[in-house]
Amino acid sequence: MDKPVCLIDTTSDGQQCVQQSAMDILQKIEQPVVVVAVVGLYRTGKSYLMNRLAGKRTGWFALGSTVESKTKGIWMWCMPHPDKKGTSLVLLDTEGLGDVNKGDSKHDTNIFCLAVLLSSTLIYNSRGTIDNRAIEQLQYVTELTECIKVKSSEEETDDSSEFVKFFPRFIWAVRDFTLELKIEGKDVTENEYLEFALKLKHGTSKRVMEYNLPRECIQKFFPSRTCFTFPFPTAPEKLSGLESLDRAELDSKFLEVADSFCKFVFQDSQVKTLKDGYKVTGRVLGNLAKMYVDTISSGAVPCLENAVIAMAMIENEAAVREGLEVYKSGMEELKISFPLDLKDVSTKHQHLSNMATQTFMKRSFRDNDGKYLKSLEENINNLFDGYLIHNEQASKKRCENLLSSLCATMTEQLEQGLYAKPGGYDLFCKDLEDIVEKYKSQTNKEVKG
Ligand SMILES: Nc1nc2c(ncn2[C@@H]2O[C@H](COP(=O)(O)OP(=O)(O)O)[C@@H](O)[C@H]2O)c(=O)[nH]1
Numbered sequence: 001m002d003k004p005v006c007l008i009d010t011t012s013d014g015q016q017c018v019q020q021s022a023m024d025i026l027q028k029i030e031q032p033v034v035v036v037a038v039v040g041l042y043r044t045g046k047s048y049l050m051n052r053l054a055g056k057r058t059g060w061f062a063l064g065s066t067v068e069s070k071t072k073g074i075w076m077w078c079m080p081h082p083d084k085k086g087t088s089l090v091l092l093d094t095e096g097l098g099d100v101n102k103g104d105s106k107h108d109t110n111i112f113c114l115a116v117l118l119s120s121t122l123i124y125n126s127r128g129t130i131d132n133r134a135i136e137q138l139q140y141v142t143e144l145t146e147c148i149k150v151k152s153s154e155e156e157t158d159d160s161s162e163f164v165k166f167f168p169r170f171i172w173a174v175r176d177f178t179l180e181l182k183i184e185g186k187d188v189t190e191n192e193y194l195e196f197a198l199k200l201k202h203g204t205s206k207r208v209m210e211y212n213l214p215r216e217c218i219q220k221f222f223p224s225r226t227c228f229t230f231p232f233p234t235a236p237e238k239l240s241g242l243e244s245l246d247r248a249e250l251d252s253k254f255l256e257v258a259d260s261f262c263k264f265v266f267q268d269s270q271v272k273t274l275k276d277g278y279k280v281t282g283r284v285l286g287n288l289a290k291m292y293v294d295t296i297s298s299g300a301v302p303c304l305e306n307a308v309i310a311m312a313m314i315e316n317e318a319a320v321r322e323g324l325e326v327y328k329s330g331m332e333e334l335k336i337s338f339p340l341d342l343k344d345v346s347t348k349h350q351h352l353s354n355m356a357t358q359t360f361m362k363r364s365f366r367d368n369d370g371k372y373l374k375s376l377e378e379n380i381n382n383l384f385d386g387y388l389i390h391n392e393q394a395s396k397k398r399c400e401n402l403l404s405s406l407c408a409t410m411t412e413q414l415e416q417g418l419y420a421k422p423g424g425y426d427l428f429c430k431d432l433e434d435i436v437e438k439y440k441s442q443t444n445k446e447v448k449g
């Protein structure tokens with residue numbers, strides 16, 4: 001995949017839909033995926049940052065050089081992971097939140113939730129400093145408990161502690177950061193700076209509660225947090241052509257932060273897992289996106305427990321199909337040489353059944369009660385019965401052909417009345433015996449051969 005494609009589009013009536021072309025790409029990715037998504041206000045350099053992660057100097061995730069936001073919906077770019085062998089890296093660039101032209105906060109919440117649901121690392125991108133306004137702009141975190149459910153049961157439970165187990169790691173990228181990293185005169189790290197900004201206030205007044213709520217949510221939902229502060233990337237007059245600038249034209253401190261940011265994202269980001277630890281492949285990620293988007297479009301709340309069940313069903317059904325395919329293709333090859341000795345057919349059947357089970361096991365997950373494995377076995381047994389009938393029919397046909405060819409001379413002689421002449425009976429018995437002998441030796445030879 002040499003350029004990004006739209007994964008989730010927004011239709012004119014504000015609904016989200018998964019693009020089939022992106023699904024087709026994901027369907028082909030059998031490897032586990034590390035999914036890195038970026039969210040934040042529009043026109044804060046998100047797409048530019050994702051291009052840096054993709055290792056492209058010229059922007060492939062389209063950048064906006066006017067006040068109008070360029071990225072719509074969620075765009076995806078899949079590539080081999082630069083550090084982790086055997087895994088793929090999926091970058092998700094999202095439409096900016098808070099675009100005044102849209103003025104639709106429900107839509108923004110959906111995009112934010114989808115990024116949380118689909119990623120294993122979530123980057124929140126903002127400009128300036130982590131002040132109260134920046135935290136308030138991350139108001140979507142306060143809606144997460146209403147927008148995502150852990151369990152499907154109706155009862156009202158606080159699942160927030162459960163969220164943590166499968167929510168993405170969180171990185172706050174502060175762009176155009178000009179302050180000194182100092183708190184009360186002391187030098188602090190970027191992470192200490194973030195933690196300081198997230199500190200809660202004491203008190204129970206409405207104002208204090210409002211101040212604390214987003215901070216509490218960030219702390220609760222994203223216990224693994226990291227902060228990067230980027231200086232201005234270059235001189236102001238060069239900013240609009242940023243993506244075409246050489247490294248030499250970029251601020252060296254900016255490059256240093258950008259490089260260590262990329263290194264951290266590659267090393268720290270984990271393979272996306274489902275609620276029970278199942279590693280998500282590209283194929284499953286596509287199904288997951290489709291399922292979450294369909295759920296949201298129907299007005300329901302995406303549920304992680306249901307997602308695991310739905311993914312298990314899709315994967316297990318496919319695992320049964322794959323297993324059967326292995327068995328069937330092997331048996332079809334054998335069928336060409338039917339009729340064969342029953343023992344040989346059974347041995348091959350046993351060998352292919354084992355191969356089919358192994359193929360099934362590789363793909364299936366959460367087949368706790370063995371329902372799908374049983375279905376595979378039943379299907380194989382039915383097919384085996386069919387092959388046995390085929391073998392029997394082939395054998396019968398061969399015997400009939402043999403008999404009719406062996407009997408041809410006898411029939412002729414019978415018609416000529418040869419056996420009705422004196423001594424004819426003895427001749428008849430001898431010819432018959434000959435036929436039986438020949439038949440026996442021929443069929444034995446064939447079975448052995
Ligand atoms: N000041 C500043 N501008 C940036 C930075 N990164 C990208 N830009 C520019 O900001 C504009 C919008 O960038 P874009 O990546 O499309 O923002 P997005 O809407 O958040 O995806 C483009 O002209 C970029 O060249 C940055 O770190 N600081």
Ligand SMILES: [Mg+2]
Pocket residue numbers: 046047048062063064070071093094095096
């Ligand atoms: Mg963008």
